[in-house]
Amino acid sequence: MGNSKKTYYISVxxxxxxxxxxxxxxxxxxxxxxxEIIQLRHYFDQVYSSDWKGFYRAQLPFIEYHYDSENDEVDNANKRIxxxxxxxxxxxxxxxxxxxRLMTKIDEQE
Known part of the structure; x- marks a missing residue:
């Protein structure tokens, strides 16, 4: 692992x-x-694992979700991305x- 920077192309x-x-x-x-790329990958993983949790929860109507911690996780990870x-x-x-205004839009949702 080096400290030298390389060029990367990102599709959020x-x-x-x-x-x-x-x-x-x-x-x-x-x-x-x-x-930095490992950290960015970690944030992407947080977004996708939270998305899947939300997807499964939506398929199981008997689970109560009166608070939405998964959405907070996604917002925080998106903000960091x-x-x-x-x-x-x-x-x-x-x-x-x-x-x-990508960062501002995330702030406004909080």
Whole structure:
């Protein structure tokens, strides 16, 4: 594991992190170390595991869910994803996050 940064292409919608810009559509270009990519992958995993918990819960109507901790987990993980992308991203990535107000929209939902 090194501290040298490499270029990665990120697709938030499907949790894709790749070094190849041609593999599939991507939204964000970042420069990150191995450790930063491991952290980003961890946040993506949190979002997807929470999504699955919510999916299963919705299939089981007898489970009460008067509070929504899974949604809070997803919001927190999404917030951290966009914060990381903003910090590590190129100018186009930062501009996209600013103009789409991606971090602000998550804050407004809380």
């Amino acid at each position: 919608g499907d949790g894709l992190i790749t070094e190849l810009s041609t593999v599939s559509p991507w939204n964000f270009k970042i420069e990150a170390t191995d450790e 966009y914060e990381m992308l903003y910090d590590l991203g190129d100018e186009q990535t930062r501009e996209h996050i600013r103009t789409q």
